[in-house]
Amino acid sequence: MYLKYRKLKNLIFHFSLYLCAALVLIPLVLIIFFVFKMGATSINLDFFTSLPKPVGEDGGGMKHAILGTLYMVSIASVISIPLGLLCGVYLSEFGKGKVATLLRLTIDMLTGVPSIVIGIFAYITIVVPLKSFSAMAGGVALSIIILPIVCRSTEEILKLVPGHIREAGLALGLPRWRVIFNIVVKGNLSSLTTGVMLAISRAAGETAPLLFTAFGNMYLSYEIDEPMASLPVQIYNYAISPFDDWQRQAWAGSLVLIVLVLGINIFARTLISLKHIKFRYRG
Amino acid sequence: MNNIVLSVKDLNVWYNDFQAVKGISIDYPEKSISAIIGPSGCGKSTFLRCLNRIHEEVPGARAEGEILLKGRNILGSKIDPVQVRRSIGMVFQKPNPFPSMSILENVTLGVRLLGVRDKSKLMQVAEQCLRKAALWDEVKDKLSQLGTSLSGGQQQRLCIARALAIDPPVLLMDEPTSALDPIASLKIENLMSDLKKDYTVIVVTHNMQQAARVADYTSFFVLGELIEHGACSDIFTNPKEQKTEDYITGKFG
Numbered sequence: 001m002y003l004k005y006r007k008l009k010n011l012i013f014h015f016s017l018y019l020c021a022a023l024v025l026i027p028l029v030l031i032i033f034f035v036f037k038m039g040a041t042s043i044n045l046d047f048f049t050s051l052p053k054p055v056g057e058d059g060g061g062m063k064h065a066i067l068g069t070l071y072m073v074s075i076a077s078v079i080s081i082p083l084g085l086l087c088g089v090y091l092s093e094f095g096k097g098k099v100a101t102l103l104r105l106t107i108d109m110l111t112g113v114p115s116i117v118i119g120i121f122a123y124i125t126i127v128v129p130l131k132s133f134s135a136m137a138g139g140v141a142l143s144i145i146i147l148p149i150v151c152r153s154t155e156e157i158l159k160l161v162p163g164h165i166r167e168a169g170l171a172l173g174l175p176r177w178r179v180i181f182n183i184v185v186k187g188n189l190s191s192l193t194t195g196v197m198l199a200i201s202r203a204a205g206e207t208a209p210l211l212f213t214a215f216g217n218m219y220l221s222y223e224i225d226e227p228m229a230s231l232p233v234q235i236y237n238y239a240i241s242p243f244d245d246w247q248r249q250a251w252a253g254s255l256v257l258i259v260l261v262l263g264i265n266i267f268a269r270t271l272i273s274l275k276h277i278k279f280r281y282r283g
Numbered sequence: 284m285n286n287i288v289l290s291v292k293d294l295n296v297w298y299n300d301f302q303a304v305k306g307i308s309i310d311y312p313e314k315s316i317s318a319i320i321g322p323s324g325c326g327k328s329t330f331l332r333c334l335n336r337i338h339e340e341v342p343g344a345r346a347e348g349e350i351l352l353k354g355r356n357i358l359g360s361k362i363d364p365v366q367v368r369r370s371i372g373m374v375f376q377k378p379n380p381f382p383s384m385s386i387l388e389n390v391t392l393g394v395r396l397l398g399v400r401d402k403s404k405l406m407q408v409a410e411q412c413l414r415k416a417a418l419w420d421e422v423k424d425k426l427s428q429l430g431t432s433l434s435g436g437q438q439q440r441l442c443i444a445r446a447l448a449i450d451p452p453v454l455l456m457d458e459p460t461s462a463l464d465p466i467a468s469l470k471i472e473n474l475m476s477d478l479k480k481d482y483t484v485i486v487v488t489h490n491m492q493q494a495a496r497v498a499d500y501t502s503f504f505v506l507g508e509l510i511e512h513g514a515c516s517d518i519f520t521n522p523k524e525q526k527t528e529d530y531i532t533g534k535f536g
Contacts, residue, residue, distance in 0.1 A: 168379045171337055172393040173369030187383045
């Protein structure tokens with residue numbers, strides 16, 4: 001009798017866990033399902049290779065916005081990934097004392113700043129003095145978004161490395177920077193890359209920081225000091241427009257954005273696992 | 284007595300206000316095995332960790348006195364601990380191969396980062412050290428597998444090979460077999476006896492039988508003080524101090 005009761009309890013808890021796991025997946029599945037359903041019909045080669053057509057004309061694409069997003073995310077990555085990684089290494093390996101505590105606090109607060117406020121900050125500090133919306137301002141705004149994510153994920157990952165691993169390195173007569181770089185950091189490249197990739201995909205999807213920094217445009221631009229289109233802003237502008245054709249394109253844009261973000265993640269993970277296999281079967 | 288390779292003179296170690304090692308002086312002859320025994324908390328690990336200055340990793344740790352390596356005081360403020368550790372290797376209590384590195388990379392990391400790039404030279408060092416650590420025959424066909432994929436005893440021998448790769452004249456071992464089963468322990472003990480031909484080994488152990496089996500000299504510590512130091516044959520059969528006798532006969536500790 002007692003055994004039956006215990007097994008029943010086990011079954012109920014087991015089932016609840018599966019149910020929760022399923023519930024978590026529902027929003028993601030629904031979003032992907034709807035975006036594919038609504039967007040897939042408007043996706044064609046033109047969407048990737050041509051620029052927007054005037055209202056009323058059919059066709060046209062978002063080449064400028066896709067490239068613009070890649071361009072500005074690259075600017076943000078160049079600024080924030082090295083800075084965030086180094087900062088995270090500092091916090092994990094030397095992070096004691098007042099400076100580190102202050103830095104940690106600052107970074108935590110930065111994580112909590114609403115993205116629209118970061119947009120305003122970039123507007124005031126870059127757009128206003130230069131008297132022009134620019135890709136640079138957009139990139140800087142995105143870099144502020146991802147900096148704390150890269151930094152804290154780096155710190156948390158490296159803190160998981162047990163102290164005796166560092167001691168083993170030091171006991172080999174390696175200087176501390178060698179131990180940190182060749183053992184602590186290199187040994188965790190895959191987790192570090194995952195953190196960086198999550199930050200990048202976050203930046204790729206942000207709209208608010210770009211609204212009044214990069215602003216957006218309807219033509220192709222590679223100029224760092226001129227307004228630049230981006231997928232999220234383009235989707236936003238098209239989605240709130242009254243034109244059916246534009247709204248369809250907004251769905252298509254959403255699909256591209258989702259695939260891009262998922263793609264970045266999958267690409268990074270495969271790259272790491274490939275490298276790891278090569279590494280394991282070498283010499 | 285042979286040449287003294289390492290000579291500790293009046294070593295005192297503090298963790299903040301707590302004194303863990305109290306005025307210990309021991310000489311270590313070249314190419315011998317010396318064991319340090321004593322109850323938990325007697326400062327034997329702390330003492331060992333001072334010998335390659337890895338104690339500095341613990342915040343608040345402070346050592347005073349002299350540790351002379353071939354006549355040079357390695358505790359001196361002008362001495363770089365990195366240089367010290369190249370002459371005095373260390374093997375830890377828990378086997379700690381570097382994660383996500385292959386067996387080969389684990390063994391050669393030290394020499395690679397000291398500037399050796401030539402592949403055949405690295406391979407040669409790896410084979411030589413893995414042979415010395417009595418691990419070569421077990422791993423020669425799977426050098427590219429992760430070091431962490433080995434069994435505990437093999438991992439510990441990998442760590443010994445890794446320490447030998449930079450060819451330090453002195454090797455410190457901090458309870459190297461306490462995480463291993465008796466068979467793996469025995470392999471490490473046999474290995475230690477082999478290492479004695481080329482290296483000076485100082486080993487901390489909880490296991491008195493181990494000390495009696497492998498060591499030439501044994502020091503007995505209690506509460507940070509050196510109670511007795513001498514040849515193993517004397518310490519275990521004819522101890523001078525009552526405390527030593529009580530400990531080795533199991534009356535306390």
